[in-house]
Amino acid sequence: MNIIEEKQNDIMIIKLDGRLDATTVPTLETKMNLIHYSDIKFLLMDLEKLTYVSSAGLRIFLVAAKKIKGKNGKFALCSLSNEVQSVFKLSGLYEIIKITANTKDALEILK
Amino acid sequence: MNSATNTAINSHKFVINNIELNNISETVTLISSKAKTIYPPFIRGGDMELIIEEILVNICNYAYPMIDSHRQVEISLDFDEKTKSFFLKIVDFGLDFNPLLKEEPNLELDLEDRPIGGLGIHLVKKLASKVEYSRKNYQNILSLEIHST
Numbered sequence: 001m002n003i004i005e006e007k008q009n010d011i012m013i014i015k016l017d018g019r020l021d022a023t024t025v026p027t028l029e030t031k032m033n034l035i036h037y038s039d040i041k042f043l044l045m046d047l048e049k050l051t052y053v054s055s056a057g058l059r060i061f062l063v064a065a066k067k068i069k070g071k072n073g074k075f076a077l078c079s080l081s082n083e084v085q086s087v088f089k090l091s092g093l094y095e096i097i098k099i100t101a102n103t104k105d106a107l108e109i110l111k
Numbered sequence: 112m113n114s115a116t117n118t119a120i121n122s123h124k125f126v127i128n129n130i131e132l133n134n135i136s137e138t139v140t141l142i143s144s145k146a147k148t149i150y151p152p153f154i155r156g157g158d159m160e161l162i163i164e165e166i167l168v169n170i171c172n173y174a175y176p177m178i179d180s181h182r183q184v185e186i187s188l189d190f191d192e193k194t195k196s197f198f199l200k201i202v203d204f205g206l207d208f209n210p211l212l213k214e215e216p217n218l219e220l221d222l223e224d225r226p227i228g229g230l231g232i233h234l235v236k237k238l239a240s241k242v243e244y245s246r247k248n249y250q251n252i253l254s255l256e257i258h259s260t
Contacts, residue, residue, distance in 0.1 A: 023136040055231035092218025
């Protein structure tokens, strides 16, 4: 899995490309820990190129949502494929995390 | 490459040695590719991958919590032409562990109160049409049925 990092003003954008499973999660977790211990309060994760997610990956998003909320920041996910979206719905995360159809809408929420 | 080795005993049986969190994806892909070969119109490959991964993660964490020489898992994959269903049997030789006894997560809780984890087996139960556990001859045996459409 590839992790691409971008910054737009105060907003950190993390783009994931590939599979997020038990094997690839540790790499992303290291990156996310750096973000959680930084002063970043506005985080967007772009999942357009994420092809697969398991419960190991869902934990990352749940932790991120909690940590950013704890900093009084804003967190959103965008551009989920149908497969990834269905895993979020089955696990009940769809209702508690801000999820938008595209980057533009997500950036509006994070403003 | 990692230490996992896969030996096809027959066309639908796989023996995985030294299963670990860092080599699970190899096994997951191996089995789902086989399913696709057996029945090319199979469109729920992603669901099957998720089911296998979640079960193998549980085996690594609870059936084989200690690093030892064994850590073997046997997976058999069968396809029923009539019902167009796949049948998976996942067997480990570790500690007595029934993942189906895990408490169901409460999906109604708010973000603040939602516990981290506990979703894996919930997903397995949601995606498979049938899941059964048995313990025989020091083996944990999980049998699952997955519809192809």
